[in-house]
Amino acid sequence: MAAIAARDLTKAYGDLVAVDGVDLVVEEGEFFGVVGPNGAGKTTLLEMVEGLRPPDRGEVEVLGGSVYPRNPGLQRRVGVQLQASSFFERLTAREQIRTFASLYGVPASAADAWLERVGLGEKAGNRVEDLSGGQAQRLSIACALVHDPELVFLDEPTAALDPQARRNLWDLLNDINEAGRTVVLTTHYMDEAEALCDRVAVMDAGRILELDTPAALVRGLDAPTRITVAPGVLRAERARGIAGVDRAEEEPEGTVITTRDPAGVIGALAAGGMLDGVSVHTGTLEDVFLALTGRAYRA
Structure with a gap:
């Protein structure tokens, strides 16, 4: 069974067709990347697959279940890190992730362990408003993973991270994938997609132009x-x-x-x-x- 099966997904905003008839299959356990320039439709595509935005046309199944109408049964099995995250500003990093964990019945000790895994153990007592942009990004990723989902969506996960933090996060994402989790990410970093992804979809103007392994895409270029x-x-x-x-x-x-x-x-x-x-x-x-x-x- 595929982790994601999308057929003819289409979304328009007035005259702008953000996603134009996309077919997409992501296999269970796959590390799948979506790359493309600004405005290519990557985020809109992910939001439809995640169930955050209804398509104008087409259908999508995630982990064998229909995303629409809203499917509460999928929520516990899926983790989502959005491009822009909102937190309770007066709460500390520890309080933030424990709040997310409590929604899924995850114990506080497991939430604290995730802070350590993303390198925020020393910042656990800091309020979100006092975290740097990269630290807030890592907290967002930890909150998406705290309930140990089967399928993880990461939208530009390493944006605002310094090179060392970026490489550390690569190791974490590889560990998550090697444990059997399916990972789908969008990124502007081609080296990131090449290093992490089993397959990559190159998207532009709402369509997927090419989809294959990074090695096959490079061979096809005949550079x-x-x-x-x-x-x-x-x-x-x-x-x-x-x-x-x-x-x-x-x-x-x-x-x-x-x-x-x-x-x-x-x-x-x-x-x-x-x-x-x-x-x-x-x-x-x-x-x-x-x-x-x-x-x-x-x-």
């Missing part, structure tokens, strides 16, 4: 490899004479070679004793994202 040789080691003119080199340009970081035969080019560099300081950059999910959605900034 060339960029090899950078340290400055002063190899001139671009000479590099262009190496078999397999499509293009070579001199940049501040060195001579940058573009090739679709990286093994052959690296072999030639090795034969010439030019491997010191060489760096190799293959295609990434970010390249796929930009190829599918374009480079123009959209606020």
Whole structure:
């Protein structure tokens, strides 16, 4: 049984079609990502799947049950972390999460343990208004997970987190998924989707453009490899004479070679004793994202 099965989900606001006929299946135990530029429809899609917003057309099942009309039986089995969360401002972090836990009959000790797991143990006595943006984000995630749901929705979970906190949260999300939980997240960080997700849907203008594993998406792009040789080691003119080199340009970081035969080019560099300081950059999910959605900034 699929954890999520959506068919023809559509939502419009006046003339703006935010989600346009989306079909989506997420398997149980899968770590599933939705990426796309601002205004792509990611949050609206998740809100319909979560049961927070009714679709104009289409239907969705979550954990084998219909989301509409409102299904109270699913609430205990699902955890949701929204892009913007509201807390009781005068309560401490400990009081906040214990309040959430009490709604599900979860003991206070388990709630306190979640504060520790997201790195907020030392801030348990602080009011939410005194937490930083990243700390409030981690509290929001802990509240979504406190009742140990089977399916977790995370909307931009690492926004406002510093790099160390972001990597620590990745470890936590991996642990949750490896314990058998299904995780669905939206993110703007392509490295995050590439590192965490079993499959990724690239969404734009309300539609899913591509859906596959990160590795398959990158292979499908057929992007060339960029090899950078340290400055002063190899001139671009000479590099262009190496078999397999499509293009070579001199940049501040060195001579940058573009090739679709990286093994052959690296072999030639090795034969010439030019491997010191060489760096190799293959295609990434970010390249796929930009190829599918374009480079123009959209606020």
